[in-house]
Amino acid sequence: MTLAFTFPGQGSQFVGMGRELAESFSSARAVFEEVDDSLSQNLSKMMWDGPIEELTLTSNTQPALMACGIAAMRSLKAEFGVDITEAKYVAGHSLGEYTALCAAGSLSLSDTAKLLRIRGDAMQAAVPVGAGAMAALLGASVEDAEAAAKAGQTKGICQIANDNAVGQIVLSGEKDAVQAACDAAKEMGVKKAMMLNVSAPFHCDMMAPAAKAMKEALADTVFEAPLLPVINNVQASPVTDPEKLRDDLVAQVTGRVRWRESVQWMHANEIETLAEPGCGKVLTVMLRRIVKGMKGVTLNTAEGLEAFATELKG
Structure with a gap:
């Protein structure tokens, strides 16, 4: 199986997200605890118990979805011996690109949570409500x-x-x-x-104030070279240079999310399976409209992670 891990953006959140992984695996619980500590907030309680109105606030949704993706990836490794390097590429839709960078070792979990909190706040504040x-x-x-x-x-x-x-x-x-x-x-x-x-007009020039805020936040963040190439939203092709990845996260705020092109590039370069760790199945459903016959797998339950690992190891 030639594989890429792909991480979802906003819209995949729901009350109860990540709870099963946390109850099943200590490695997943540790992720949620670290994110809570990094944000000085009991975000995991909000994820599991609501209310949905608070969970869907952009500043909460973004780190919550990232936490679920990383919890799934760390559980795959700790419980089933499946490392990120089993894949050839990683990619993420909008905020999911931050999850991909964290999973690939470019960003620490704590830094990723803090960046997404800044990103969510900045995107919400960039444009007056209703404009x-x-x-x-x-x-x-x-x-x-x-x-x-x-x-x-x-x-x-x-x-x-x-x-x-x-x-x-x-x-x-x-x-x-x-x-x-x-x-x-x-x-x-x-x-x-x-x-x-x-709640706001994302990925357009109205988000320029948010792009400025992210440029400042990212300038102070340590970026490592990823363990495998990132198919990022701005290029829709592999990027490994840490400084280019940093710059493209700024450009992504006002730029187009080139998801269709990203998936088509991976398909053209012999990727057979896209695995969607963390929360929901939005990217897996989209896949059916992009490339016929390419396999999509969701990895958001203990049973799903085990079945995936078993298949991957043959």
């Missing part, structure tokens, strides 16, 4: 989405934020501009264009 918006275009090509965004730009900032999968593209920007882009997409015959219920 920005995001919208999903379903059934649209990249060319359709670019044309719709261009139409929206007559009203203000409007950009492709996420190129998630074939026919699944997300726009981000000023509210009136994104609405105008949706109207244009419908006129062009795009299957569905719908505004999303989000």
Whole structure:
């Protein structure tokens, strides 16, 4: 099995996330405890007991999802002898890129938790509530989405934020501009264009204040060379240089998440299986829309981790 580990972004969180791993494995519990200590917050209690309104705040969601991904990876190694280097690549969707970098040894767990808290706070504070918006275009090509965004730009900032999968593209920007882009997409015959219920317009130029905050935070953070190449959101191709990885995390805040291209690159370079550790199955479901026949595996239960390790070892 030629393998890559891929880590999800916002949207995969739910009350109870990570609880089974913590109850099953001491290695997972240790991850949640270290994240709690790093943030001086009982984040794990919020993850397991809610309330969902607090868990879905960006500043909580981001470190929570990262903690679940790292808990799964450390449990794989401690309990079943599966190391990150069994894979050829790692990748992560938006905040998931931080999880990938932590899993690959570029960032310490404590630093990753603190960076994601800063990132969540900065992204939320970058734009006044109600000023920005995001919208999903379903059934649209990249060319359709670019044309719709261009139409929206007559009203203000409007950009492709996420190129998630074939026919699944997300726009981000000023509210009136994104609405105008949706109207244009419908006129062009795009299957569905719908505004999303989000707290801020991520991955567009409105996030420039957050990018500045992350540049300052990342400048003070120790980056090591990853144990294996990272297919990052900005390049959609392998990156191993620590300084390039650092710079691209800043660019990622306002830039497009090139997830479809990242998966297609891995498929073209002989990756057969994408494993999604931590929480949910968003990336595994997206995979079906990107590459036919490529295998996706979710790793978020004790049973799932054991079955994966057994298959991997033949």
